[in-house]
Amino acid sequence: MHRMTALLVAAGLAISPVLVAEKAPRDYRAEAIDILESVPLIDGHNDVPWQYRQRADNRLGEIDFAGDTRELDPPMHTDIPRLLEGRVGGQFWSVYVPPAMDGPEGTRAQLEQIDAARRLIASHDELRFVETADELEAAFEEGHIASLLGMEGGHVLDNSIATLRTFYALGARYMTLTHWQNTDWADAATDDPEHDGLSAFGEAIIEEMNRIGMLVDLSHVAPSTMHDVLDVTEAPVIFSHSSAMGVTDHSRNVPDDVLDRLPENGGVVMVTFVPSFVSEAVREHGAKRAAERARLEALYIGRPQRVEAGLEAWDDANPEPRATLADVADHIDYIRDRIGVEYIGIGGDYDGITSLPEGLEDVSTYPDLFAELLRRGYEREELKKIAGLNVLRVMRANEAFAAEQTEKGRRPVDVRIDDFD
Numbered sequence: 001m002h003r004m005t006a007l008l009v010a011a012g013l014a015i016s017p018v019l020v021a022e023k024a025p026r027d028y029r030a031e032a033i034d035i036l037e038s039v040p041l042i043d044g045h046n047d048v049p050w051q052y053r054q055r056a057d058n059r060l061g062e063i064d065f066a067g068d069t070r071e072l073d074p075p076m077h078t079d080i081p082r083l084l085e086g087r088v089g090g091q092f093w094s095v096y097v098p099p100a101m102d103g104p105e106g107t108r109a110q111l112e113q114i115d116a117a118r119r120l121i122a123s124h125d126e127l128r129f130v131e132t133a134d135e136l137e138a139a140f141e142e143g144h145i146a147s148l149l150g151m152e153g154g155h156v157l158d159n160s161i162a163t164l165r166t167f168y169a170l171g172a173r174y175m176t177l178t179h180w181q182n183t184d185w186a187d188a189a190t191d192d193p194e195h196d197g198l199s200a201f202g203e204a205i206i207e208e209m210n211r212i213g214m215l216v217d218l219s220h221v222a223p224s225t226m227h228d229v230l231d232v233t234e235a236p237v238i239f240s241h242s243s244a245m246g247v248t249d250h251s252r253n254v255p256d257d258v259l260d261r262l263p264e265n266g267g268v269v270m271v272t273f274v275p276s277f278v279s280e281a282v283r284e285h286g287a288k289r290a291a292e293r294a295r296l297e298a299l300y301i302g303r304p305q306r307v308e309a310g311l312e313a314w315d316d317a318n319p320e321p322r323a324t325l326a327d328v329a330d331h332i333d334y335i336r337d338r339i340g341v342e343y344i345g346i347g348g349d350y351d352g353i354t355s356l357p358e359g360l361e362d363v364s365t366y367p368d369l370f371a372e373l374l375r376r377g378y379e380r381e382e383l384k385k386i387a388g389l390n391v392l393r394v395m396r397a398n399e400a401f402a403a404e405q406t407e408k409g410r411r412p413v414d415v416r417i418d419d420f421d
Contacts, residue, residue: 046093
């Protein structure tokens with residue numbers, strides 16, 4: 001019985017049946033599902049195509065994507081039944097190629113990954129390949145998971161703008177400028193700086209990406225590169241899978257001074273679920289573990305078994321903390337409070353990482369994140385923006401800019417890296 005009702009009864013006062021009746025608890029998850037069925041949830045980054053390369057050499061028939069991929073060893077985070085359960089309406093499939101594959105080898109691998117992703121999409125009726133915001137919304141309205149391609153790392157261009165245009169023609173709709181290593185024209189967040197951000201050739205690449213309507217993705221790049229791109233881009237940018245450095249001080253996250261520039265640019269940070277990016281405790285644990293490995297390797301040179309035994313003992317004494325769904329929501333809160341909900345999206349990085357926050361273990365759990373945001377007081381219209389409307393706005397802005405350049409007769413960028421000092 002409600003406390004006020006009990007007090008009234010004890011006092012012998014007549015009470016209305018309305019006061020006696022307990023209010024039904026609010027079903028936040030059902031509300032979240034209703035929101036995600038009204039607008040497409042667009043996730044910025046999923047590495048399923050790389051799983052096919054690693055596990056099956058891109059032989060699609062060896063993994064049943066329409067079945068339960070949790071039964072694989074190791075399990076996957078994604079399959080069609082769970083995408084549907086998670087109410088995913090639009091997915092940027094990452095056509096990733098590691099930086100170790102560079103030059104012509106990297107370019108070939110990129111073609112193979114685009115081919116694998118497009119074959120995967122075409123082989124499932126639940127998925128539909130799309131290239132524009134209008135096509136994405138139409139696919140969603142017709143009950144399909146709109147499927148787009150995102151390239152992760154500009155090393156695959158082999159320093160050729162012509163190659164960039166070719167990948168765009170094959171359907172790639174964003175390019176992450178770097179992965180963990182620098183390219184010959186842009187600095188990465190996790191490498192020693194070489195260019196102080198973006199080189200002159202890098203600026204030419206941004207110019208051409210703007211001209212053709214390809215989204216510039218600033219995940220993985222150094223803050224200096226982020227600032228240089230924001231200085232020269234003529235269209236909104238994205239961070240396909242990054243979180244807020246003001247919450248977790250990881251090099252892969254977006255610093256406050258970059259966040260503060262996003263409203264002027266109109267871009268979107270697609271908050272990721274990577275545990276060390278969203279939890280300071282997980283990040284610090286990883287750093288301490290790396291330091292312990294370095295200490296053991298210095299102590300026991302040439303004795304790897306001793307190093308591994310020491311590290312195993314350290315792990316037993318220092319269990320890794322777990323990131324949580326609430327940690328991810330904290331990053332969304334932080335960005336909202338600093339610059340507004342108009343600049344937030346979602347980029348889970350499923351099947352690109354080995355562990356995930358508690359409550360976000362696979363792609364079926366997106367409604368749980370939005371339920372948590374409802375509990376925190378977000379309005380329905382705010383959550384529609386975070387789910388997908390913000391990303392659709394960025395896509396349309398890039399498409400409109402490209403169409404305007406075509407109407408103006410703007411010619412393709414025709415330079416080579418060796419044109420610059």
